[in-house]
Amino acid sequence: MSESPPKGQLELGINRTPEKDRNFHLGGRSFYFFDFDDNIAFLTTPLVLFHKDNKSEVQISSGDFAQYHSSIGESGPYADYKIDYCDLTGTFRNFRDLQIEELEKLQGKRQVFVQDVMSALGMPDTQWKGPSWECFYHAAFNQRPLSVITARGHHPETLKEGIRVFVQKKVLPIEPNYLSVFPVSHKETRVLLGDPEFREGTAELKQRAIRRSVEQAIETYGYSPHHRFGMSDDDPKNIQLIAEEMTRLKARFPEMSFFMIETQHGNFIKHEIKNNGLFTSERKEGLSQLSFFESDRPKS
Structure with a gap:
């Protein structure tokens, strides 16, 4: 008897072929920025x-x-x-990360974030998958440049280790093509973002992380007026300051496209930042963020 395919999101990739960026033929790339908690996944971390x-x-x-x-x-x-x-x-x-001794590592002890991801995957998909999971899967599967910008204070490598569990458990087909990882409460990351005295709040630091990620995207992939950037978050204060930062970026790079996604309370509200600084907003129930950059393409 043949084995049945593994349950979960990986089933979507069985007959799925990688797709080029929507504006690839024009020299543009799509860059996906994600908050982690309650966006990519729901964890039980209290x-x-x-x-x-x-x-x-x-x-x-x-x-x-x-x-x-x-x-x-x-x-x-x-x-x-x-x-x-x-x-x-x-x-x-x-x-935050714990101090784990080498012997404890040999005995299998892992950081809380990694343990919580493993625990979440023991629950039904509907309980742990966040509103942006489908888009995260799409970005990883197609190796889109991807940034994780989170309020957590773990080391960036800890976040990557936790996300690697998705691959090990076969719910994600491949590790993301990381553009950047900014856990903005991590002290070394805060210094990198220009906050050596640790005075800035989470939302302000996320603004800086978005700006750095856009600059890094252009540095790594070259300038193109056809680049597309988007960020999803669920915190109302973060959403407000993300919109402000993307408005500034739109003024700086007026030909590029910038989007913001609100995912609070399970909603999915899409805003595009226009040259006049206003938003065109759209709310759709049950809409996958796969349509975030590819509204003219049916969900696969």
Whole structure:
């Protein structure tokens, strides 16, 4: 009896052939920028809030944190809690790398991010695949230049190791063609982005990462007025500042195309940044981000 094909997203690639960029014949490339959490995938990595008075802890998901972080300590369900910025014991401790000794590595211990990806893949696809997964798969399968721009503070190689698990578990056919990896809470990355005193917020750092990634794309692949850039994110504040940064980039490179995708609450809202700085917005239920750069091509 022949073996059945592996379950999951890899099935989409069995009879699928790589496609050239939409503007390849004109010298253009499509560059895909992704936030990770709640975009590429839903992980169970918890954030930790601390009660203002008794210091008790409460864990919340990254999706809830994106929704409520502006009101934490002031109003809403987390009015009595606060954020602790200590990397070792604070709110984001699970979003940072651990110090793992060589013996522990030999015994198979891995960073939290890698473990959480492995755990997620033990759940049904519908539980771990984020709204941008299909586009991420498409970009990796076709080896589009791809950037991961995330608020996490892991080393860039840790993020790559976690994404490599998708390949090892056969839900992604090949490792992405990385243009850049910017975990903007990682201290060395913050210095690289021009924040040596660690004063900038996540959204501001994501702006810088987008700018660096666009510049790196042009440096690596050459200038073309037919290049296309897009970024997906789910955090409302990040979305606002991403739009601002892409508006500046559009003014700097007016012939290139820039897109922003909102994926908060499972929605998929596409904005194209025009030369006048305005957005043409489109909301479609159940739309794969595969149409992000290729709206005239049917979903494969």
